Amino acid sequence: MAKHVLQQTKSTSGICRVCLCTDEQGCAEGCEWSDRAHTLCSACDGLTPAEMKTKRDEAVADLTLQRGMLREELADLRGSLAQTQQRLDFARRHPI
Numbered sequence: 001m002a003k004h005v006l007q008q009t010k011s012t013s014g015i016c017r018v019c020l021c022t023d024e025q026g027c028a029e030g031c032e033w034s035d036r037a038h039t040l041c042s043a044c045d046g047l048t049p050a051e052m053k054t055k056r057d058e059a060v061a062d063l064t065l066q067r068g069m070l071r072e073e074l075a076d077l078r079g080s081l082a083q084t085q086q087r088l089d090f091a092r093r094h095p096i
C-alpha cells in the first residue's frame, strides 16, 4: 500500500510527496522545490521518515477538512441557486 502511494506520487510533478503543497499553495513558512521532479519541497527536505509520516498525516487531515468545507460551500451555492430559481418561477407564475 505504502509502496503504491510512493510510486503514484513519484510520477506526480508539482505536489510535494510529504506535505502535499503545490506551486499555488506552498507551505505557510514558504518553500521551494528541492528536487528537479518537483515532488519534494524545501520544508520537507531533510526530515526523518517518521517526521515525514507525521507531516503527511497532518496534510491529509487538513485537506480532508478543506474538502469538507468546500463541499458545504457548494451545497450553500446550490441552495441559493434553488432559491433564485424558485423566485423566478414565482415571478413567471404570478405576473403583476
Ligand SMILES: [Zn+2]
Pocket (backbone or CB within 6 Å): 016, 017, 018, 019, 020, 021, 040, 041, 042, 043, 044, 045
Ligand atoms: Zn513539502
Ligand SMILES: [Zn+2]
Pocket (backbone or CB within 6 Å): 016, 019, 021, 022, 026, 027, 030, 031, 032, 041, 042, 043, 044
Ligand atoms: Zn512546501
